[in-house]
Amino acid sequence: MPGIHSSAVVETDSIGEGVTLGEFSIVRSGAVLGDGVTIHPHAIVDAEVEIGAGTDVQPGAYIGRRPRATGGIAREPAYREELRIGAGCSIGVHAVIYYDVEIGPDTLIGDSASIRETARIGAHCVVGRRVSIDRGIHIGDGAVIMFATSLASKTSIGEGVFIAQGVITTNDNALGGRGWVDDEIDGAKIEAEAKIGANATLLPGVTIGRGAIVGAGSVVTHDVDAGTRVMGVPARPA
Numbered sequence: 001m002p003g004i005h006s007s008a009v010v011e012t013d014s015i016g017e018g019v020t021l022g023e024f025s026i027v028r029s030g031a032v033l034g035d036g037v038t039i040h041p042h043a044i045v046d047a048e049v050e051i052g053a054g055t056d057v058q059p060g061a062y063i064g065r066r067p068r069a070t071g072g073i074a075r076e077p078a079y080r081e082e083l084r085i086g087a088g089c090s091i092g093v094h095a096v097i098y099y100d101v102e103i104g105p106d107t108l109i110g111d112s113a114s115i116r117e118t119a120r121i122g123a124h125c126v127v128g129r130r131v132s133i134d135r136g137i138h139i140g141d142g143a144v145i146m147f148a149t150s151l152a153s154k155t156s157i158g159e160g161v162f163i164a165q166g167v168i169t170t171n172d173n174a175l176g177g178r179g180w181v182d183d184e185i186d187g188a189k190i191e192a193e194a195k196i197g198a199n200a201t202l203l204p205g206v207t208i209g210r211g212a213i214v215g216a217g218s219v220v221t222h223d224v225d226a227g228t229r230v231m232g233v234p235a236r237p238a
Contacts (some may be wrong), residue, residue, distance in 0.1 A: 002036075016053065034087060052105060060094040062102030066118050067098055072135035077135075086123065108215075110147060123157070140192065155187035163190070164198040164216065171204045191226065200235075 004010060008021040016035035021027065021039040031045050034053035039045060043057045045134050046064025057063060065084070066214050067077035079100035085091070086105030093111040097103075104123030109115070115133045121139035127133065129147040137151050140159035145151070149163055152171040157163070171187040188202035191209050197216030202208070207223045214220055214230025216236060224230050231238045 004039075008039075023058070031064075046082055046083075046099075049085075051085045052089065054087055055089040055091065057091045058093040058095070058111070061091050062094075062096045063091065065096055065098045077117060092129065093206055104141065116153075128165070137187070146198075152187050155190070157190045158194070158210070160193045160194035161190050162195045164196060164200075166199040166202045167196050167202070168200075169202045173204050188220075197231075 002018040002020045005023045007024050009026040010021060012031045014032040016033055016037065019033050020038040022039060023038045025043050025056065025085050027039065027045045028047040030047045031128050032050040035052060036054045037051050038056045040057060040059040042059050043061045044063065045051065049064045062076040064083050067079060073110060080087045081099050083097065083099050083101050085103045086107065088106040089103060090108045092109055092113060095109050095111065095113045097115045098117040100117040101119050103121045106123055107121060107125040109127045110129035110131060112129060113127050113131045116135045118136045121127065122143065124142045125139060126144040128145055131145050131147060132150045134151060134153040137155050139157045141159050142159055144204060145163045146165040148165055149167045152169045154171050155169045169188040170180060186205040189207045190196065193211045194208045196199045196214045197218065199216055200214050200218045200220065202220045206220050209213060209224055209226030210220045211227045212224045213229040216225065218231050218235040219233045220230065221234040229238045
């Protein structure tokens, strides 16, 4: 039954019809919950977060985390304290979504996924369990990213892309040796309908062309033409 548990902390008046707030859930001031949203026990929805109708936020999820830099971080975080999640989404157990993220409708975010600030995720996407999405990543509609994949900052993913489990994209040929130099950081570009096999690694700046296929375990060091298939270490046409 929809309702607000007596132990929930509710600081906003912007709550739609049929909303459920579970035990010890927290919804901060300025948050907006659409009709039929469910916030499960111990989940946190911070200030100025907007969640669309029918979205389900599983236990322990943290929606609206503020990034924090320490002395060991080369780049000071830059972000807006706002966050939008579309209607009909599912946010998994212990998922962490930072501020300044947008997620389109009917998208699934798996358990323990991490989505950093300024990421943009389209509609009807799947982001699997323990997927790490770094800053500034754009993911097109209908993309599927399987569990334990790690996407480095400045990676871009087109519509309908399929990325199997354990894939890694990289963005720094200096391996951190020069700190964060924005002009030298360049993630992979994966164009629409491409498919990346399990445990493949994409080196900085490579482009995977539209509809191309990268075989499992490959290390991609150069661009892959549209519609072609590559595999191996380094990856070559197959």
